[in-house]
Amino acid sequence: MNKKLVVGNLKMNPVSPVEFGRYLDMLEKETKHKDFAKTEIVVCPPAIYFRQFLDRKFKNVKLGAQNVFWEYQGAYTGEISAGMAKASGAGYSIVGHSERRKYFGENEEAANLKLKAILKNGLRAVLCIGESMEERKGGQTDSVLKSQLKGSLSGIGAGKIECVDIAYEPIWAVGTDKLPTTDEILEAKIIIKKALAEMYPKKRMEKIRLLYGGSVKSYSIGQVCLEPAMDGVLVGRESLEPYEFIKIVKIVDDN
Numbered sequence: 001m002n003k004k005l006v007v008g009n010l011k012m013n014p015v016s017p018v019e020f021g022r023y024l025d026m027l028e029k030e031t032k033h034k035d036f037a038k039t040e041i042v043v044c045p046p047a048i049y050f051r052q053f054l055d056r057k058f059k060n061v062k063l064g065a066q067n068v069f070w071e072y073q074g075a076y077t078g079e080i081s082a083g084m085a086k087a088s089g090a091g092y093s094i095v096g097h098s099e100r101r102k103y104f105g106e107n108e109e110a111a112n113l114k115l116k117a118i119l120k121n122g123l124r125a126v127l128c129i130g131e132s133m134e135e136r137k138g139g140q141t142d143s144v145l146k147s148q149l150k151g152s153l154s155g156i157g158a159g160k161i162e163c164v165d166i167a168y169e170p171i172w173a174v175g176t177d178k179l180p181t182t183d184e185i186l187e188a189k190i191i192i193k194k195a196l197a198e199m200y201p202k203k204r205m206e207k208i209r210l211l212y213g214g215s216v217k218s219y220s221i222g223q224v225c226l227e228p229a230m231d232g233v234l235v236g237r238e239s240l241e242p243y244e245f246i247k248i249v250k251i252v253d254d255n
């Protein structure tokens with residue numbers, strides 16, 4: 001059976017190495033001497049803090065990047081490559097996040113190029129997909145999720161797909177405290193599974209973990225993860241509080 005996965009996306013936080021040091025102190029306190037046997041924990045801080053994270057030598061918390069560029073090296077001011085992230089200790093990278101799409105104009109093609117670079121460099125990917133409220137109200141959830149999946153996964157063969165986890169993150173639930181119902185998540189899950197079944201053999205598909213992301217809190221884990229039998233969660237704001245974040249991990253791990 002696959003392990004479950006809980007990912008903390010710290011986004012552009014905390015604001016300084018000193019603050020991040022405090023964060024790591026608390027994360028250490030919450031995870032030390034604990035064995036989360038059924039769950040992988042990944043924290044994705046800003047890349048500038050990777051070294052600081054690794055210096056703590058966590059046994060049960062892995063390091064992830066929030067974003068990487070698809071080129072290997074060169075004149076791409078401000079970017080870091082998947083190879084650099086890997087060589088600097090990351091084991092994962094998020095790709096296709098709705099904030100990348102919204103603020104940096106990334107589309108399926110960019111997500112696809114990035115995903116290819118991530119896999120080529122031996123990282124695992126957490127691919128984010130999700131519909132806007134307008135699309136949901138217009139009855140387009142099905143077609144939006146399908147086209148995001150098909151576009152992002154284009155050219156990713158069956159041999160590589162098991163290194164990809166997929167996070168269903170409805171855009172309208174990110175940073176808003178709005179949550180989809182369990183049934184809405186189940187519907188999205190079915191759409192995603194159907195689309196994947198058209199692309200990959202069943203055996204490979206079973207390796208792909210499906211996460212839920214968007215306003216996840218410990219008290220809503222039942223609704224968004226346990227009841228729809230998701231394989232884990234992608235957590236934004238609540239991952240900034242190690243106590244709350246690990247509370248989420250514990251609930252996922254215990255169920």
Ligand code: 13P
Pocket residue numbers: 009097169173174175176177213214215216234235236237238
């Ligand atoms: P929030 O949990 O803050 O809504 O963010 C979700 C998210 O974007 C995780 O990638």
